[in-house]
Amino acid sequence: MKIVIASDSFKGSLNSLEVAKAIESGIKKVxxxxxxxxxxxxxxxxxxxxxxxSSIGGELVTTNVTGPLGTKVTATYGILTDKKTAVIEMAAAAGIxxxxxxxxxxxITTTYGVGELIRHxxxxxxxxFIIGLGGSATxxxxxxxxxxxxxKLLDADDQEIAFGGGSLQNLRRIDATNVDHRIFKANFIVASDVTNPLYGPNGATYIYGPQKGATPKMLNELDNGLKNFAKIxxxxxxxxxxxxxAAGAAGGLGGGLFAFVNAxxxxxxxxxxxxxxxxxxLHDADYVITGEGKIDSQTINGKVPVGVAKIAKEYNVPVIALAxxxxxxxxxxHEAGIDAIFSIINYPITVEQAMEPTTAKMFLTKNAEEIFRLIKLITDKHEDE
Incomplete structure (x- = not known):
């Protein structure tokens, strides 16, 4: 039996490799x-x-960069086995x-450190370059x-504007004279699961600003700043x-990457x-196991489980999702290709307890085991017939 485990992380609890290992442990018991x-x-x-x-291979690279508050932080990115592809999570340098x-x-929070990672x-x-945009503080x-x-992002006095979204209203001119021209010989792909525009009611500020600390008083200032930014x-x-x-992804970084590095x-x-x-x-798999921390109506909008299911269905492979x-x-x-969905929570428990890594691993392993016990029971019965 061939089984492919292609799951997203259970955010705040387990990364995607830890999820896969826990599921594998359960299946192997059967x-x-x-x-x-x-x-x-x-x-x-x-x-x-x-x-x-984990999927392709490569190395992790760690360096010191400017964090979202302007102080130094330690950030890690990946270089794949081809030695030419860098994978960067913007949250490593500018995350919440x-x-x-x-x-x-x-x-005041800045994405300066993300640019430093690119230079590194x-x-x-x-x-x-593949740049992931989730989890920003900016x-x-x-x-x-x-x-x-x-x-150079210059104000009316030809002075560099300060860090942060609050300074974008002061921007009057962009000077590209001293840009690192290596960026124009590179190829940038931005990975995002949101499609919000840069500004407006559904833009970066009003939708995501409050979770980053934006008060009601700040929202109009920040949104106007992004609008001015786009104009300049x-x-x-x-x-x-x-x-x-998707220009509004990661506090507008999606739009910025499109504008500044042709992403x-x-x-x-x-x-x-x-x-x-x-x-x-997937083409010759018997089953595909996928999942993420939460499966709901939003999962059909480009989330990992449905993306995996669509590929699996090209080869008529059954898809089971855990969450x-x-x-x-x-x-x-189900209409998007997931055949069966199971919650891994087996008894009443608080969210905090459920997200504790040891508990989450236990639940994943146990439920994977029980699912494949059922599969074995049905398979054995058909073979006997």
Missing amino acids: YPRADIIKFPIADGGEGTVQAFI TLVPQDQLNPL ALDRGCTE NDGGAGLAQALGY IYRDLKKDIHNLP TLKRGIDIIIEKANLKKY GYVDDKSFLT
Whole structure:
């Protein structure tokens, strides 16, 4: 029996490789000789680097960069086995987990460190970049990243604007004279699972700003800043990000990467499926196991389980999904190719307890075992007949 485990992380609990190993342990209790292929996947957010390294191979690189509050942080990115492809999670340098809760403030947080990671990878000889946009603490539209790459973002007095989304209203001119021109010889792909525009009611600020510390008073200022940012970019760089889908991802970094490094924006699940050639592993599989922390009506909008299911269905492979939380709209994913969905929670427990890594691993292993006990029971019965 050949089984492919292609799951997203259970965010805040287990990364995608840990999920796959836990599921494998359960299956092996029933089918000890099964051919199990673990294929960790991420959608651009937490775990993207680890998923690529685990699925494709490569090395982790660690360096010090400017964090979201302007102080130094230690950040890690990946370089794949081809030695030319860098995989960067913007959250490693500008993530919300790097900012204490009482210091969250998108008026001042910056993406400068993300630009420094790009420069570091360029110094290592990388010419291909995959950048995941989940988990940001910023709302600066990628202004900090641009500054780190040599763009000068100037105010009315021809002075460099300060870090943070609060300074974007002061931007009057972009000077590209001293840009690191290696970026124009490189290829950038941005991995994101959101399609929000840069600004407006459904844009970066109003949808995601509050979770980054934006008060109601800040929202209008930040949104106007992004609108001004887009206007100056259009005039000086001839790049239109006003209505670009996914420009609002990661506080506008999606739009900034499009404008400053000519990035292509794609769904994260599509990138890893293509880059790691998932089809090669699925075409002759007996079962595919996928999952994520929560399966609900939003799962059909480009999330990992449905992305995996669509590929599996090209080869008529049954797809089973596991999740910590399964809501009453999860049935919508059946139409998208997921054949059966199971919550791994076996008894009443708090969310905090369920997300504790040891507990989550135990639940995944136990439920995978029981699912394959049932499969074995049915399979053995048919063989006897």
